[in-house]
Amino acid sequence: MFDITDDYLAAHEPLKTALETVPNIKQVNYITDLADLGESSQRTPCLHFLYFGDQLPDTANAGNLMQIKQTWLVILVVRQGRKENAGPHLVNTIRALAGKKAGDTGPWLRVNSPIKPRFTKGFAYYPLAFTCQMRMKGAL
Template identity: 50%
Template sequence: MFDIKDDYLVAAKALEQLLKPMGDAKVLKKVYQANELADIDERSQVTPAAHLLYLGDTIPDTAQGGTTMQIKQTWLVVLACRLSIHESEGELVAKALRAIVGKTVTIDGQVLGPFLRVNSPIKNRFSKSHGYYPLAFTVQCRFNPNL
């Protein structure tokens, strides 16, 4: 199990690594990190793009006296497409799922993952010009504040 040391949100780096081949293949133009859904602004983004949002953790009821705890972090990957340009939103979603679901990433000699798909807490959203497709994932980690 991956031990979180310096960066509690290290899973964002892992998700970026998993999505990087999609950018190299010119499927995604950019991966953004957002603090909340309202930060996703269609006027200032290039598309197709992915926005990474940390949704929080689930902590077990018993956490070994409160020191070392296994946590399950939930992350949202929101795929953004300009509807008038990108006709293959379904292909983009399928490629993103293939890039992330069940995958692991090695960071600082430790394996983080696998990333598991869960139901997204938000639905797809559409504006006049853009479509937003949220995909939610969980990943298990361990946190010890004494490390």
């Protein structure tokens, strides 16, 4: 289990490394806001990922040791049209993460995405959500 020490979002580095193994993806970007998905700078097909919150159990050992389940969104972006089919990229992205460890993190579990796919004139955005169990010590 991944121990959070001094960076609550430290899982982004091993997650990025795992996503960079997805075949035929031109770019993998860590973003901090969905609004950062600007269409003018897309090199597709690409993956963007961001932290999307966490869940804590009702009891957490009086705060001494917290079990945290973080949710991360991975968004596949492809150009609308005949040349870029999202299906194979979605399969490859799921296979790169689901049930696997990435560095010290994992296993990553696929869960229902809290947002729906979005389509614009030029691009299609396909969100996937993954969770990872982590642990953090409270007050020392």
